[in-house]
Amino acid sequence: DQQVKQNSPSLSVQEGRISILNCDYTNSMFDYFLWYKKYPAEGPTFLISISSIKDKNEDGRFTVFLNKSAKHLSLHIVPSQPGDSAVYFCAASLISGAGSYQLTFGKGTKLSVIP
């Protein structure tokens, strides 16, 4: 039973256009959300995060939007560049019964930016 879902396994976007990656979650106890980017043969790299008390966080070309009522977040990349081609993972954090913060990941969306 996946608590964090990325329903689009892949996405293709033209260079210079906007890329929108979506993520849905089911557990209302998640209070912190992150996006990671992963190139082949490398580990995931932290990209941007957002606390559940906010609905938007921006960092350069990357903006994350959070809609708590819909349990939905999205990552916008604008303008998209060929170097953005990677797999993007959505992750959500909550505190476990043992008191540790745990990340739950989606399966990822492979973004291809076409020159």
Add this chain to the structure above:
Amino acid sequence: ETGVTQTPRHLVMGMTNKKSLKCEQHLGHNAMYWYKQSAKKPLELMFVYSLEERVENNSVPSRFSPECPNSSHLFLHLHTLQPEDSALYLCASSQGQGNQPQHFGDGTRLSIL
């Protein structure tokens, strides 16, 4: 990113072998994690260490045994693994256990024959 280093990058072992995966972080973090990523599955958290104490074991079989001798090093000792244990094993670290981003190594690709 070279802040979290994992060795070896690739490992092939038989089911009766004993081997260890090593993780070292140079970020001054005090929490470390082991994750498993199997094909077509999301990353799954295996173990959490905070200040060198194990604080979480997510129902991982005993054939996986973690060790955290200090805040910079984390090991995953493997013995009598099964073919279904073939996966990418990722180590991560973070500053504290609060809502802080975790920084990942490049992983060890493990294949069980």
